[in-house]
Amino acid sequence: MSNQLQLAVHGAAGRMGQRVVALAAEDSDIEIVAAIEHSENRLLGNDAGLIAGISALDISLTDAWPNYAAVVIDFSLPVAADGCIANCVAAKIPLVMATTGLTEIQKQSLEEASKSIPIVFAPSMSMAVNLTMKLTQQITETLKGVPGGLDIEILERHHRFKADAPSGTAIKFGELIAEKMDGDVKHVHGREGETGQRTRGEIGYHAIRVGDNPGEHTIVFGMMGERIEMNVAASNRDCYASGAIVAAKWLQDKPAGLYNMFDVLGL
Ligand SMILES: NC(=O)C1=CN([C@@H]2O[C@H](COP(=O)(O)OP(=O)(O)OC[C@H]3O[C@@H](n4cnc5c(N)ncnc54)[C@H](OP(=O)(O)O)[C@@H]3O)[C@@H](O)[C@H]2O)C=CC1
Numbered sequence: 001m002s003n004q005l006q007l008a009v010h011g012a013a014g015r016m017g018q019r020v021v022a023l024a025a026e027d028s029d030i031e032i033v034a035a036i037e038h039s040e041n042r043l044l045g046n047d048a049g050l051i052a053g054i055s056a057l058d059i060s061l062t063d064a065w066p067n068y069a070a071v072v073i074d075f076s077l078p079v080a081a082d083g084c085i086a087n088c089v090a091a092k093i094p095l096v097m098a099t100t101g102l103t104e105i106q107k108q109s110l111e112e113a114s115k116s117i118p119i120v121f122a123p124s125m126s127m128a129v130n131l132t133m134k135l136t137q138q139i140t141e142t143l144k145g146v147p148g149g150l151d152i153e154i155l156e157r158h159h160r161f162k163a164d165a166p167s168g169t170a171i172k173f174g175e176l177i178a179e180k181m182d183g184d185v186k187h188v189h190g191r192e193g194e195t196g197q198r199t200r201g202e203i204g205y206h207a208i209r210v211g212d213n214p215g216e217h218t219i220v221f222g223m224m225g226e227r228i229e230m231n232v233a234a235s236n237r238d239c240y241a242s243g244a245i246v247a248a249k250w251l252q253d254k255p256a257g258l259y260n261m262f263d264v265l266g267l
């Protein structure tokens with residue numbers, strides 16, 4: 001009996017799924033047991049390794065769910081999330097849910113599912129992004145009472161193919177920062193027209209879509225007379241793919257529950 005982690009990848013032919021397949025194939029602690037896509041995917045039946053740009057793995061891209069994986073990593077689309085959650089619960093397979101743009105109802109169903117299986121759910125699997133989240137909370141806590149006031153704005157840049165805005169990561173930055181601010185926080189998405197002066201207690205969000213940018217977030221802490229900008233930028237997608245693999249390994253022996261990347265990374 002092998003000690004390797006038996007991994008299934010959902011959304012395996014997508015930009016992120018391909019990088020998870022490629023990195024997992026290089027990892028001697030992992031055996032890829034399934035590469036899953038939806039039934040309309042044009043690459044069904046092709047070898048998952050060849051799709052990912054590496055050598056053949058002898059794993060065909062399939063729309064059938066396995067019943068024997070140790071962990072599923074999901075990088076797909078919100079429309080696919082319900083099926084993914086239901087299949088993982090039915091087969092009792094732990095899930096790393098990395099897809100962003102889920103509805104509130106889908107987030108509730110993840111919470112429900114986490115009563116029977118362990119789930120890591122995070123909008124960014126990157127260690128650098130998660131560390132930056134902690135640092136921005138610390139900055140907010142320290143500066144929130146600064147004379148003249150503190151203005152916080154979140155800029156995110158992503159590739160032109162991204163389907164959701166603002167990014168799940170930008171929303172999470174805003175939620176975490178809001179936890180450290182005093183009073184009610186208003187989340188303002190973009191500005192246009194006669195906006196009037198900026199009010200206290202706002203967090204502004206700005207989504208930029210350009211070329212092939214794999215993801216960049218800048219948190220601006222503006223004060224009267226000076227500012228801090230925290231920037232975290234991916235050069236390629238491997239920071240997310242390798243983070244998801246770390247999460248999958250961490251998750252395999254955990255009890256049912258809803259976890260995030262702070263739990264995985266011990267932050
Ligand atoms: N948490 C994190 O660290 C990160 C999260 N993400 C998120 O991951 C998700 C995927 O990103 P990315 O790889 O760039 O997107 P892609 O569009 O490249 O990949 C999505 C994949 O899911 C497939 N898919 C579409 N519909 C279904 C369905 N109904 N059932 C199963 N599969 C389906 C797509 O197939 P087809 O092409 O045929 O439509 C495609 O292969 C996004 O939500 C993104 O925001 C991205 C990077 C990091």
Ligand SMILES: O=C(O)C1=N[C@H](C(=O)O)C[C@H](O)C1
Pocket residue numbers: 100123124158159162163166167168169170214215216
């Ligand atoms: O779609 C992407 O590419 C990314 N999506 C995630 C998000 O919405 O936060 C994470 C990362 O920034 C890349």
